[in-house]
Amino acid sequence: MRFEDELVGLLPRLRRFARGLARDASDADDLCQAAIERALKSRDQWSHGTRLDSWMYRITRNLWIDERRAAARRGVQKPIDEAVLQVAGDGAAHVEAGALRGDVDGAMAHLPDEQREVVMLVLVEGYAYREAAEILEVPIGTVTSRLARGRETLMHLLGEAA
Amino acid sequence: MTIDRATIAAYVDGELDDIAARRVERAAGADPEIADAIARHRALTAALAAHYGPVAEEAVPNRLLDLVAGAGRVDTSLAARREAKRARFGAMQWGAIAASLALGLTIGLRPWLPAEPVAVEGGALVAAGPLSEALDTQLASNQPADAPVRIGLSFRDRAGRYCRSFESAAVDGIGCRADGRWRLERTTPGAAATDYRQAASGSLAAAAADMMAGDALDAGAERAARDGGWRR
Secondary structure, three states: OOHHHHHHHHHHHHHHHHHHHHOOHHHHHHHHHHHHHHHHHOHHHOOOOOOHHHHHHHHHHHHHHHHHHHHHHOOOOOOHHHHHHOOOOOOOOOOOOOOOOOOHHHHHHOOOHHHHHHHHHHHHOOOOHHHHHHHHOOOHHHHHHHHHHHHHHHHHHHOOOO | OOOOHHHHHHHHOOOOOHHHHHHHHHHHHHOHHHHHHHHHHHHHHHHHHHHHHHHHHOOOOHHHHHHHOOOOOOOOOHHHHHHHHHHHHHHHHHHHHHHHHHOOOOHHHOOOOOOOOEEEEOOEEEEOHHHHHHHHHOOHHHOOOOOOEEEEEEEEEOOOOEEEEEEEOOEEEEEEEEOOEEEEEEEEEOOOOOOOHHHHHHHHHHHHHHHEOOOOOOHHHHHHHHHOOOOO
């Protein structure tokens, strides 16, 4: 299949992943657009026979992290490193259990980026732990621990019935 | 027998081999707390799927498809686009809303109006908004009786493109998938504009029969084509 055809086929899923990262719908499509541009420019770096989806998810995710860091430098958002340190529960434990019942967007907003991207890749996009680790270029143990923390926070905020 | 949380998570995520999974299932049968933890994990996954799933069902915006098709501008940074967007909204606050209406700018700038079902792109009539979404996602086999757009036949034309006939209040017609959008190859006024619905759908069926190579898609083939993104 042509590179372009395969890329078009991926776009619905990629938009879903971006929506989870960026939350705002138009920010998410901007992120997708930047990822497509990057992919088209550096398509030589994608080796045929390897999975285009993993490659696209990695590009998207890296652009998102870059964007967050740039925003942090401009003072728009708190630095990402601080967010990493924000262990699940630190921000969320003060919120009553089930306080965000039914509000998935609100609950996801409580997760540090590193947990949100793992939650999206594994629980929404359905990637295996190993695949998620490859996309994020982190050890598999990092995936499982971030996923566990993200899950705890989401279950806490969304309540027993999630 | 104790099952830790990580194992429960791995079980729900399908990461355990058969033996380990059966061990969790046995433990869940004996211990309601484990069964409950599994149920809570599953409920979370289901809530996330229900929330984000529809995003992947939406029609992909043309600006993204155009980019892949080589029609879009390349080398625009995310930050630059954000700036442009901010500038645009800033201008609109200064009273340009009326002007943009008068100029008939695209539906994206007029979110308070219902999205138009038809647009012109590159000189061709294409499905837009709700019509494009229905052609993308809706299956004739299980569409609700009151769906605003009703899908009729889905088939391949002689060029190998997927085509679908449809009826709606504003327009009836046949759209064929090309370059990531639905080109409208046939259009007639919809139910809101004509009393001759029977005749219209009859002539559409005749037009479809004219265009199709082979038979119309059955329910299974229709679903497979949709899941494949209507790519040839």
